[in-house]
Amino acid sequence: MSEFQELIKSFAKSRNYVRDFLIYGFKSRDDFSVKSGRTYDNERRRIECWLSGYIRSDYSFQGKTVFLAMDSSLLGVNPLYRAWKAKSFTANDIVLHFLFLDLFRAGGSYTADEMADRLLSDYQVLFESQLVRKKANEYVKEGILMSRKEGRKLLYFAVPGAETAIPDILPKLLDAVRFCQLSMPLGVVGSMILDQSRADNEIFVVKHGYYGFTLEDEILFLLLRAVREKCFVTLINRTNKMAKDEAIRLVPLKIFVSTRTGRRFLCGYHAGRKRFSTLRLDHIQSVKVQEPFPDYDFYREKLAKNIPRCFGVSFGSSHAMxxxxxxxxxxxxxxxxxxxxxxxxxxxxxxxxxxxxxxxxxxxxxxxxxxxxxxxxxxxxxxxxxxxxxxxxxxxxxxxxxxxxxxxxxxxx
Incomplete structure (x- = not known):
């Protein structure tokens, strides 16, 4: 029997559990029909580890239901950011993580073979070069390390932290970071900067904060990347009315945000249907950025002319007004x-x-x-x-x- 683990491998799965059962659903254990009750118990306990202090429960004719109770006007940081900071790892993962941090602390750049040799000579820990190279490449992808070519050698080196790159400016910027991590999309980035700087937010609070939407920030980031690069995307969309996921290919043009509810929508051009359409970000399960769209600027201008004819975010189901x-x-x-x-x-x-x-x-x-x-x-x-x-x-x-x-x-x- 597998043991309960607090950390996660797939954020998309945990995001859906948090959103469906604690923010939107107020559901009981009996409402969880996708997998076994044991899976529900494990996910609930995992979420309670992250959000202890904010989980409430109630009893009704449906049984015990759990939900989130937060007052944004009393919070200096969004508690749901904790879900972004939890990840599963093996024993080798955690050992190599701290050894890498110490190895690159003094600067310098190394090949994978040189890193394996230094780990053995400095820390008396033996790792194969292939494992070290694999972990180093993962860290390059995550942005923790960087790499460059020198001849036939691939050298790895550390990404300088904000406190190292801009030591004189960072203290002056922290107030802006404190504000932005509460009020702007992708605020979890600001929260992580505060964590690395060992700084807290005791200055700003938001009276009406739509904190639940941070769960879709990863989707938002990929869509904004596609907007910047003017690319097609293929996304998986899931709604309560649909029995299965739907794959949709379109060109992201703009992100709409409701000033009343904070809900976010993707507005894009559907080349197959030759029309604009909108999708709720919390219905999008995954996004894959693809090739550039050559007529991007033309349809962006066309969208700007059509937006005044929308009362909200919908373009209707027909071409008639x-x-x-x-x-x-x-x-x-x-x-x-x-x-x-x-x-x-x-x-x-x-x-x-x-x-x-x-x-x-x-x-x-x-x-x-x-x-x-x-x-x-x-x-x-x-x-x-x-x-x-x-x-x-x-x-x-x-x-x-x-x-x-x-x-x-x-x-x-």
């Missing part, structure tokens, strides 16, 4: 703040005074369905709802009838 027209009752003088809301939140829609205390608001967008939650905030003032999309009309009045029935209100729609 949805036109929505609201007739509202607004008491002039007493409810002018409603007009201010329409101007501020209405994405440039046309506002017309048709008669005393009656106004119309009209807007054409790619996907009128995205407007529905916002439109319903005006219920009580809506006189009439109209659209060229019959589905939206039926949906709006159907929802009103459902609500009226729920609250036992006499139906007038």
């Amino acid at each position: 949805d036109t929505v027209r609201l007739t509202l009752k607004i008491r002039e003088g007493a409810e002018d703040y409603i007009l201010s809301r329409l101007e501020r939140e209405g994405h440039g829609g046309r506002i017309t005074r048709t008669e005393e205390n009656v106004y119309t608001y009209e807007l054409s967008v790619f996907d009128g369905n995205e407007m529905m939650p916002w439109i319903k905030t005006f219920i009580g003032r809506i006189i009439r709802f109209e659209s060229n999309n019959e589905y939206l009309v039926k949906k709006f009045y159907g929802d009103i009838r459902t609500m009226a029935k729920m609250y036992e209100i006499q139906e007038r729609v």
Whole structure:
């Protein structure tokens, strides 16, 4: 029987457990049907090791459920960064890690054979050159070491830390790092810089922090790399509605971030469908960066022209535009703040005074369905709802009838 290990081999798997069971799910052990109950217990204990102090549990008719309880206004660092700092290793891995750090502490560069000789002479530890070379190449890939060619020799040397590379500037930058590690994407990088500098954040807190989205920062990093290099990507997308993963090939163009929820979306051009599309980052399981896209700049400019026609992030399911027209009752003088809301939140829609205390608001967008939650905030003032999309009309009045029935209100729609 395998023993429980606190560390991880696959972050993608642990990311899904944290997100599905602690952030979104509030699920019980019985809801875990993908693998055995023992697997769930092991993952739960592993996560509790990282996030002790923030795990809460509750009992309901479903059984015991576990969830995260965090107040961002009291936290100087995102606790979920701990998941990025846990990794499994063998006995040789950990021995070589510290020996490498000590070997390169004084500088210098070595071939794999020279490193193996130094490990034996300085530390009385025997490792084969092949194993040392493999581990050194892993560290080059991780950015811990660097390599360069001198003739036929491949030399390895240490990457200078921030405290070594910029010793005079780093103390002045730490306040910026403290702020950015809480407020910017890929903030875990700032957290690791603070760890290496042995510095804490006792200055900044964020009142409304969307800390759960750090779990998709690895996906975000690869997508931003593809944007910078103007490349295609092949990604694996998974949604609750899909029974299996879907492989999608597109060109990433932009990352959208909701100011209300903090949720992040990938906006890209789907060359096969010849249209723009958006995907939630928390649905993307993996990303593989591929070859450059020659027409990247053309479609980036085309996207910039289309964005004003989106109410949110959707480009709709057809090429037709949805036109929505609201007739509202607004008491002039007493409810002018409603007009201010329409101007501020209405994405440039046309506002017309048709008669005393009656106004119309009209807007054409790619996907009128995205407007529905916002439109319903005006219920009580809506006189009439109209659209060229019959589905939206039926949906709006159907929802009103459902609500009226729920609250036992006499139906007038």
